[in-house]
Amino acid sequence: MPDGLGVMSSFISIISFMSSLFPDSPGSNSAMRLGIGLNEGAGGNVPEVTVFNANYENIGCGRGNFVDLEVHQTSNQQPLNVELEQPQNDGICLAYATHTWPDGHQYGWVGDWGAFCGADSYETQVVVDDSGITTQCVWLDKDSSAGQGSLGLHLWMPASSPERNKGGTEHPAEWYCRHPAIMQFYDTPDATHYTWPPNTRMGGRDIVDGGDVNNSTGASEDRPGRTRSLEIATELVVNYNAAHSAAKLCDSETSFGPDFVSMTEQLACDMGTDTLWPLCNANITIYCFDAEIKALNDGAEQREVESIYEKEDNSGLTFSTHFTYMTTIIPMPGATTTARVKDNSKQIDVTDEETEQIDVNLAKFTAAGERYPASIPVNT
Structure with missing residues (x-):
């Protein structure tokens, strides 16, 4: 060797x-x-x-x-x-x-x-x-x-x-x-x-x-702006290796690549802006990166991630996801799978008045227990 x-x-x-x-x-x-x-x-x-x-x-x-x-x-x-x-x-x-x-x-x-x-x-x-x-x-x-x-x-x-x-x-x-x-x-x-x-x-x-x-x-010190290509800017790397640091990537003046999530550190680096975000959890619900839906919750508007593909290597350590942002998503009853969620969702504009009216209409209904019986599998 x-x-x-x-x-x-x-x-x-x-x-x-x-x-x-x-x-x-x-x-x-x-x-x-x-x-x-x-x-x-x-x-x-x-x-x-x-x-x-x-x-x-x-x-x-x-x-x-x-x-x-x-x-x-x-x-x-x-x-x-x-x-x-x-x-x-x-x-x-x-x-x-x-x-x-x-x-x-x-x-x-x-x-x-x-x-x-x-x-x-x-x-x-x-x-x-x-x-x-x-x-x-x-x-x-x-x-x-x-x-x-x-x-x-x-x-x-x-x-x-x-x-x-x-x-x-x-x-x-x-x-x-x-x-x-x-x-x-x-x-x-x-x-x-x-x-x-x-x-x-x-x-x-x-x-x-x-x-x-x-x-x-002899390289010029005045290098062009570090604008990432579409392929890199729309790729997310989720990493479980303790030796790899999102904080280190964000702090480095020479790091370049897709946005990076360290599950070990519970941190996410926006490589486009060198901004470090904590991962969302029970105690941190806004101004954080949601690793489950792979979207940033910046406290303003809800954004849903639509995966183009998801790839996981044979070591189970990393996967990459290409994604697009949606302005607003309305969950539909019966959407128990990722495919159904995508089928039943689309990008729409909802005014504040319309949102208030939806709340009024929903309040008229009486809750009759959980949405599905315990014997029905969900999140499949």
Whole structure:
């Protein structure tokens, strides 16, 4: 089982990558597997992959339709340097990248590195080792149309090795952020890349010890407004993992993604406004997020959620729901199922006078016990 490095708080940790995360060696070529945490639009696009030798000479380029990519190389050299560049405008959130070399060496990078160093990121349920450790993902987006992500990511793959002469645990986590030769997010295709070890023979710049991964890319500080796409703005992630924090997401200046509910914290983060809401309960009934109907109760008007689809992963930890808001909903007698509720409800406008008249009419009826006998199942 290959060992790699990860970030635990601000310290280096050893990750025993699951062997299933690595692609098989394709002979004289190298292979990559990209783990996708989220996508921005219609499925997202797989990044283009280019590999370079120690002198930053291009020795291969690959493109795939899925997460497994075979990188065709012109020689049997070690593909030390990797560039992942997003060719289209539908961005992806990259959770991990694993690399199998022609000689059988295997290296893996996790999104926690990019998130720790300030890249736009989001929580995922992507498990990277047998102990159940999950990783964050980082956004790659060609045009940053949603105000997030970078065009590309450069990685020096051996840095993820626990071996001291390659990266190792003797370095603090911030050390990796200060060395763009090891990890560099960039926003322009002609960005100057750095070499490791320091080497200027091929036009690459020496590593620098200062700044950070994002500043080293030359990316503009005046980034476009962080307006989420419709797909992201209408998605809700409900999470039961105690390691994932809605409060942390809302407080982060670089987090980006769907609205997030932490059932452990009993908090919900509106990622569009960075507003943190408590979950509704017996003691909190307004100005809270109702996790059952997946709607915000802001004390003004009632809003009902209409699910387009609901998806739960096989771990039972998360599910995502696309939803739309309705201004007013009138419950209809006999609506015991979700389907019946949807059939019997529609968006209407009710004036205050009409609401008062409804109350008057209802008061004329005599309650004759519960709506249904105890033998009749409800909420099915």
